Amino acid sequence: MSIPPKVLTEQRGHVLVITMNRPEVMNCSDDETADLLCAALDLLDEQDDLFVGVLTGAGGNFSTGGDLKAIRASDGVIKGTPRGDFGIFQRPPDKPLIAAVEGFAVAGGLEACLCCDLIVASSAAQFAVPEVRHNLVAQGGALFRLPTRIPYHLAMEMVLTGEPQGAEAMHRHGLVNRVVEPGQALAEAVHWAEQLLVNGPTALAATKQIVTRARDWTQAEAFVHQKELARQAIDSADRHEGLAAFAEKRTPQWKGR
Structure with missing residues (x-):
């Protein structure tokens, strides 16, 4: 039986839907996943008839960040990609990218959201920067991007406690654009992407x-x-x-x- 790709791409008209596809580990990212995500974003930027991207996760979660088991097995060595770790952190795409978030968007998953331009989240979604709980330091952009998106003291609460915040709170403070019923984040994100297509x-x-x-x-x-x-x-x-x-x-x- 063939193993499904760790990242899926689907072109819907002028919209590219990119799905992190490791639901058995809540879409955490290893080197192969990062390479595939990087390639998917290259496709979005390089193909003329793709105008907007949507980034989501399979199986009811966005992403729980880096694959700690894989990182431990490699003695902490992360190969990286031309777009940085996770396939996106240092060089997000030039074209608009919408995050469609169900379930957990934590650690690198939240940092991937911060690389997106618009965020649609399920009302059950949870956002967190939990690295300090493992004596790690978030290095995917959260420590400098998050305080520019939400109030400083809330950002500091998130990065110093590691405690999660729900979608409604993130919407209230401006990180999340739209909150939808559970299971509807991708449909709403694609609908929004299609609305953007009226523009050049x-x-x-x-x-x-x-x-x-x-x-x-x-x-x-x-x-x-x-x-x-x-x-x-x-x-x-x-x-x-x-x-x-x-x-x-x-x-x-x-x-x-």
């Missing part, structure tokens, strides 16, 4: 890149760099299509280039 895909990608990179720029640099990134939309065939569709009062037919 090259403009979506450029807009995301400017927003996510601007925190590293001075104001003077921002006006220079945003112009450089905006060129991918302004110089694209999609820009001409968008203007033509507006003039002709029709729906644009985007190409992603």
